[in-house]
Amino acid sequence: MKGSTVLLKEHELKATPQRLKIISMLHTHGHISIEDLYNEMRKEFPSVSLATIYKNINQMIQSGLVQEVKLPSQKPVYELVKEPHxxxxxxxxxxxxxxxxxxxxxxxxxxxxxxxxxxxxxxxxxxxxxxxxxxxxxxx
Amino acid sequence: MKGSTVLLKEHELKATPQRLKIISMLHTHGHISIEDLYNEMRKEFPSVSLATIYKNINQMIQSGLVQEVKLPSQKPVYELVKEPHxxxxxxxxxxxxxxxxxxxxxxxxxxxxxxxxxxxxxxxxxxxxxxxxxxxxxxx
DNA sequence: ACTTCAATGGAAAATAATTTTCTTTTAAGA
DNA sequence: TCTTAAAAGAAAATTATTTTCCATTGAAGT
Known part of the structure; x- marks a missing residue:
């Protein structure tokens, strides 16, 4: 997945397998919660830690690659930054x-x-x- | 504060001093966080518990008296339900x-x-x- | 490819946020 | 007043998130 590597580079984040997976999940789901990111990531990386999900999502938010969406009556979800919507x-x-x-x-x-x-x-x-x-x- | 007692009655909630204080704080502040509700309530009711704040706010939300407002980059705040805005x-x-x-x-x-x-x-x-x-x- | 190094991942502990449990107290109607 | 279901408060439990620390690894330059 070359595109995601570039995307990470552009945001000054190293392209680790875990980060590439997170981006791939964001692409596939559009909106996804921390818990779902964790559960899906574990299928491919059984030893991944929740801290890794949190740390990476927070870094991606800081760098402007991802944004948090707070919805009524549910956990926050995350999406790739794109045109306003x-x-x-x-x-x-x-x-x-x-x-x-x-x-x-x-x-x-x-x-x-x-x-x-x-x-x-x-x-x-x-x-x-x-x-x-x-x-x-x-x-x- | 007769008005607040009636308001609670209308929503089938007993008019306890703690609830009356919560409503009074919601009136005064317009929007207020759990933490601020707690700190301000403690001035008048030093032994109040955080659980009381949570339980009451949640009941008030269920009954349609209060609503939660989720804001970007900060803790949720609470406000009395009124006309849409x-x-x-x-x-x-x-x-x-x-x-x-x-x-x-x-x-x-x-x-x-x-x-x-x-x-x-x-x-x-x-x-x-x-x-x-x-x-x-x-x-x- | 090989080396080096700063950044990252993961485990565990720490912290923060929220809910639950249990016992005592109290609001409100008879 | 008396009675009782609901509420308050203390403490424990649960859930969510962040931090710490160390081993590992991506990537930049040989």
Whole structure:
């Protein structure tokens, strides 16, 4: 996985097998918790330590490669930094999806009302995903 | 403090002195962490236990009286449930403010793009508050 | 490839955060 | 008042996260 090695280099982190695995898991899952990172990593590296997961995730956050996502009613999850987006969480199946929407309007209005200079926005929407809506309709 | 007693009754919680104090602190501070609730409560009730804070806050959340606010880079804080609003956090002085803005537009667009039925939104904006902007300008 | 060295991984302990258990006390209705 | 279910507080238990310390290893330069 050459791409991930470069990605790590760019962020001044040594490309260790454990870090490459973490990045691969972030790619595959999009959003993943510490616990899930640990359990999945153990399949390939049975002796990995939880401290390794924590230390690496924290370093990746510091370096701007990864960001933490705090969601209502659940443990934080981690994702690769990419273009700004918001998070949708399904109440039923708990899946998490990213969507990209222009947030200029709301930010502009918030700046006008509050006088803040806004630097970043964190938006999470909770609801029912299309699949779960369909299932609910079929059961009725 | 009669109002708070009624508020607790309405949520089927016994009006204990500790709970009344918690509500009073939530009123005064708007947003407050477990640790600050504990420290401030101890001034009036020196023997209060942290478990009492946790248990009560969790009950108040269950009953819909209080909600947890998860912020980037800091401990969660708690606030009384009121009309929907979003949170502004200042990078410099760390103050937290509520502002009320119509979020229909963004929710509508998110529903259209994702197919989700959205039930609730959590929006936090990070930036520099007017006071800190002013201070920064004066120093320059 | 080989050497060297700073960074990393892993084990264990330490710390922090939260919840549970158990006993005593208390709010609130009869 | 009396009664009782709920709550408070102390302590222990659990869970989450960070730190320490030492052996190992990635990677930069021969």
């Amino acid at each position: 918001l998070h949708m969480v399904c109440d039923k199946c708990h899946k998490i999806e990213d969507i990209v929407i222009g947030t200029e309007k709301i930010i502009e209005e918030a700046e006008k009302i509050s006088g803040y200079k806004i630097l970043e926005s964190f938006i999470t929407l909770r609801g029912i995903c299309p699949d779960c809506q369909k299932k609910a309709a079929e059961e009725a | 979003l949170h502004m956090v200042c990078d410099k002085c760390h103050k937290i403010e509520d502002i009320v803005i119509g979020t229909e537009k963004i929710i509508e667009e998110a529903e259209k793009i994702s197919g989700y039925k959205i039930l609730e939104s959590f929006i936090t904006l990070r930036g520099i508050c007017p006071d800190c902007q002013k201070k920064a300008a004066e120093e320059a």
